[in-house]
Amino acid sequence: VKKRILLLAGGQSGEHEVSLRSARSVLSALPRDQFDVTPVVISPQGRWLAPGDTQRALESGEAQGGGDLVLHRAATAEGYDAVFPLLHGPMGEDGTIQGLLTLAGIPFVGSGVLGSAVSMDKVMTKQVLASAGVPQVAWRLAVRREWQTRPEEVRARAGELGYPLFVKPANLGSSVGISKVNHAGELERALDLAFDLDRRVILEAMTAHKPREVEVGILGNDAPIASPVGELRFDADFYDYETKYTEGRATMHIPAPLPPEVAERVRTLALAAFRALDCAGLARVDFFYVEQTGELFLNEVNTMPGFTTTSMYPKLFEAAGLSYSELVTRLVELALEER
Ligand code: ADP
Ligand code: MG
Numbered sequence: 001v002k003k004r005i006l007l008l009a010g011g012q013s014g015e016h017e018v019s020l021r022s023a024r025s026v027l028s029a030l031p032r033d034q035f036d037v038t039p040v041v042i043s044p045q046g047r048w049l050a051p052g053d054t055q056r057a058l059e060s061g062e063a064q065g066g067g068d069l070v071l072h073r074a075a076t077a078e079g080y081d082a083v084f085p086l087l088h089g090p091m092g093e094d095g096t097i098q099g100l101l102t103l104a105g106i107p108f109v110g111s112g113v114l115g116s117a118v119s120m121d122k123v124m125t126k127q128v129l130a131s132a133g134v135p136q137v138a139w140r141l142a143v144r145r146e147w148q149t150r151p152e153e154v155r156a157r158a159g160e161l162g163y164p165l166f167v168k169p170a171n172l173g174s175s176v177g178i179s180k181v182n183h184a185g186e187l188e189r190a191l192d193l194a195f196d197l198d199r200r201v202i203l204e205a206m207t208a209h210k211p212r213e214v215e216v217g218i219l220g221n222d223a224p225i226a227s228p229v230g231e232l233r234f235d236a237d238f239y240d241y242e243t244k245y246t247e248g249r250a251t252m253h254i255p256a257p258l259p260p261e262v263a264e265r266v267r268t269l270a271l272a273a274f275r276a277l278d279c280a281g282l283a284r285v286d287f288f289y290v291e292q293t294g295e296l297f298l299n300e301v302n303t304m305p306g307f308t309t310t311s312m313y314p315k316l317f318e319a320a321g322l323s324y325s326e327l328v329t330r331l332v333e334l335a336l337e338e339r
């Protein structure tokens with residue numbers, strides 16, 4: 001019998017549109033002889049769109065229409081064998097939807113509450129990975145209330161890291177709200193922007209040389225495998241939203257031209273991170289590689305990475321011999337696997 005799959009897309013984060021694009025690809029790739037797939041788009045306001053509105057949202061890339069709150073529709077998922085929560089960012093990739101599905105008792109693709117929540121928060125990720133011995137850049141945490149009431153303390157933390165530095169909302173993605181701060185004079189604007197989007201903000205040191213950006217895919221539950229390593233190259237100060245999503249601004253190189261021992265270190269560290277964070281199903285683990293010194297720093301772990309047919313994660317596994325359609329099939333199998 002065919003497995004009934006509920007594909008959730010859109011969602012309430014700044015990565016709503018990216019998710020719709022990924023969902024279109026997944027929808028057309030899940031083999032119809034094995035799966036009966038029902039897509040549901042969640043509007044930016046957290047509404048569960050009806051089939052007609054969902055269809056229109058997938059086609060136009062813009063969710064319109066009302067519906068019940070997702071919370072009230074959790075039980076709807078009961079009729080399905082598994083859910084594919086193809087949602088990025090807060091209220092989707094951060095453990096919230098995963099908690100709802102766990103309560104509803106339905107298997108789902110990807111990490112559970114713990115792995116999703118910890119991996120979504122850049123500060124929590126750094127703390128966990130530090131205790132697992134994974135190399136990372138120096139960083140500091142600031143919370144909104146501190147910035148409002150004791151800004152000099154936050155400035156001092158930035159000063160400890162030195163400039164340039166990066167300021168990021170702790171719980172976002174797609175480079176939304178991220179600034180490269182070149183000197184103290186640019187700090188206020190960067191912090192204001194990041195605190196508009198999140199209560200927690202991370203300040204991160206930069207490496208002495210502009211790092212190369214390499215990424216690796218992980219697939220599996222408790223016996224995960226690592227893909228070949230890929231590299232992103234782009235002509236911009238950093239990999240910002242525009243560079244990420246404007247056609248032709250960045251190029252993917254798979255496999256990344258790296259010394260074999262560096263690529264092996266990337267894969268080993270990514271697997272260690274996946275385990276330390278209690279991830280499941282899939283993750284894309286991103287690193288900075290400083291060619292001049294040979295240093296590797298883990299940047300972040302994305303538990304629901306971009307998933308269009310041209311996204312890095314599926315491309316990495318394609319290079320490992322797994323087609324896009326085989327990959328999504330495997331992800332559903334992993335969701336249904338006894339653990
Ligand atoms: P997101 O989760 O939004 O993708 P990242 O932490 O990956 O956020 O940051 C986005 C981009 O910003 C990175 O791909 C990189 O180009 C740049 N960047 C972020 N942090 C640093 C850092 N500490 N040093 C150098 N570049 C950075
Ligand atoms: Mg991210």
Ligand code: MG
Nearest residue numbers: 174175286300
């Ligand atoms: Mg990133």
